[in-house]
Amino acid sequence: MKAKVAIVGASGYTGIEVTKILSRHPGVRLRAVASQTNAGKPLSTLFGAGAPDMDFCLPGSPEIDECDVIFSCLPHGASAKLISKWMSKKRTVFDLSADFRLKDADAYHLWYHSAHPAAYLLKDSVYGLPEVNREKLKKANLIACPGCYPTASILGLLPVIKTGMVKPNVFISAVSGTSGAGKQTKLEYSFCEVNEALHAYSVPNHRHTPEMEQELSLAAGRDVKVTFAPHLGPFNRGIYATICAELNQSISQKAIQEHYDNFYLSASFVTVCEQNPDLKDVRGTNFCHIRPIVDQRTGKLVILSALDNLIKGAAGQAVQCFNLRFKHKENEALMFGPY
Ligand SMILES: NC(=O)c1ccc[n+]([C@@H]2O[C@H](COP(=O)([O-])OP(=O)(O)OC[C@H]3O[C@@H](n4cnc5c(N)ncnc54)[C@H](OP(=O)(O)O)[C@@H]3O)[C@@H](O)[C@H]2O)c1
Incomplete structure (x- = not known):
């Protein structure tokens, strides 16, 4: 029915x-x-x-x-x-x-x-x-x-925050297309202001921060803190998040890739990529593309996560x-x- x-x-x-x-x-x-x-x-x-x-x-x-x-x-x-x-x-x-x-x-x-x-x-x-x-x-x-930023960020972090593989204190820098602000007609969202421009806003107090902290803390079973730096991008739609977390253990690139692959094995709309995600591959789709990258030199994990803010x-x-x-x-x- x-x-x-x-x-x-x-x-x-x-x-x-x-x-x-x-x-x-x-x-x-x-x-x-x-x-x-x-x-x-x-x-x-x-x-x-x-x-x-x-x-x-x-x-x-x-x-x-x-x-x-x-x-x-x-x-x-x-x-x-x-x-x-x-x-x-x-x-x-x-x-x-x-x-x-x-x-x-x-x-x-x-x-x-x-x-x-x-x-x-x-x-x-x-x-x-x-x-x-x-x-x-x-x-x-x-x-x-x-929210759109939380979806990209939480999906990027879940496999490592849930398993305690990173410290519960993460940094997220993300760029959103202008449609993220809705149809409102403020000057700052008009063509001449946004086109050919890029700037951060609401750092570190964007309203999506507590939503990310709530859900990541639930997944981790402990308090997780997020420092969030959102940016307004000169394109219509898409979120591109670059996440940085400190690893609790030494892990190879091959092993982290396998960990993410296994974690999202049955997820219909999360693709773990071996190349850096590109907004043009997710725009107009319900997919989130994620790539975890181990920085062996600093002991950090960088996670790239891209999706269409209006769809996924x-x-x-x-x-x-x-x-x-x-x-x-x-x-x-x-x-x-x-x-
Ligand atoms: N844009 C994104 O990327 C995104 C992503 C995730 C979640 N969201 C959330 O989804 C919701 C909608 O976002 P949006 O981007 O679609 O916003 P939007 O483009 O500004 O559209 C909201 C629509 O709601 C209606 N509306 C506005 N104020 C209203 C009021 N006081 N009472 C009743 N209707 C009212 C308006 O349509 P009419 O005047 O024609 O009724 C307006 O077109 C927001 O809460 C936003 O935070 C947005």
Whole structure:
């Protein structure tokens, strides 16, 4: 049976990708696609010819409440307010915002600068990283889809942080394409400011830091600290993370490669590479490409991790979680790209 699905925030960068993927998913009946600015217009105004033959509705429309499954592609804060209503109606919600990723409401207050709008739901949310929470996701009703930087970083570090092969104090430098900031129209994201430019921002207090620390600490079984230096890159989409951690043991390049290969043997969307990853190979795909490199001279491990922020870093990962939750093939509707 097909799930009746609603997408809210469908005009945003991640909402567009969720809508595109779900409109070709055999287990989905798209019932409501919501956008405040496009309500009443046909989907084809945004998605072009071949879009499902339906109109955008308003984010508060009753047909959303009637759906079994809701994908929320809204900014944090706005997302939690609507989700508390849908959860009271026992819907299954995939939240692409940051609202249900941090388990600690005080940490949310600290990093997101406002009190959590629905803290009582935090205990019910499952962090939507299939490579970590595959079994939990099969039963979850509130799925907190990870951020794009955390997905690239956590996947890069998991094989060594989980096994205690590196010290629990890591440095991550990462570059994001401009779509990582969403459709907002601030001057700093305009073409002339971004094109031919590269700069770091929010060092060392980017809001994805506590999310990475939370999940890496859970995996390690001890406190893990992350120093994070994000950068705004002059390209539309993609995350390229360069991670550096101190090795606890001497290990050859061949052995670390084998360790990563074995760790991700059954992961549908993580590829362990022998060459340095390139954004052009993952752009438009649900894949994360990872390469671990041992620096024998300094005793450090450098991990390169690349993905598309809108797909494996957002929409594709949410659909991967949907596939697990509703017993579809994990890669259903997700084998596309690169482009
Ligand atoms: N961009 C990324 O790479 C990325 C990756 C992972 C997670 N995320 C998260 O995913 C969410 C969506 O990101 P995005 O990049 O798609 O953002 P976006 O491009 O700015 O789109 C968000 C959409 O939500 C709607 N909206 C904005 N404010 C709203 C409000 N107060 N109430 C109801 N609707 C509102 C707007 O559409 P209408 O006005 O048409 O309704 C807007 O197009 C965010 O929470 C973001 O942090 C983004």
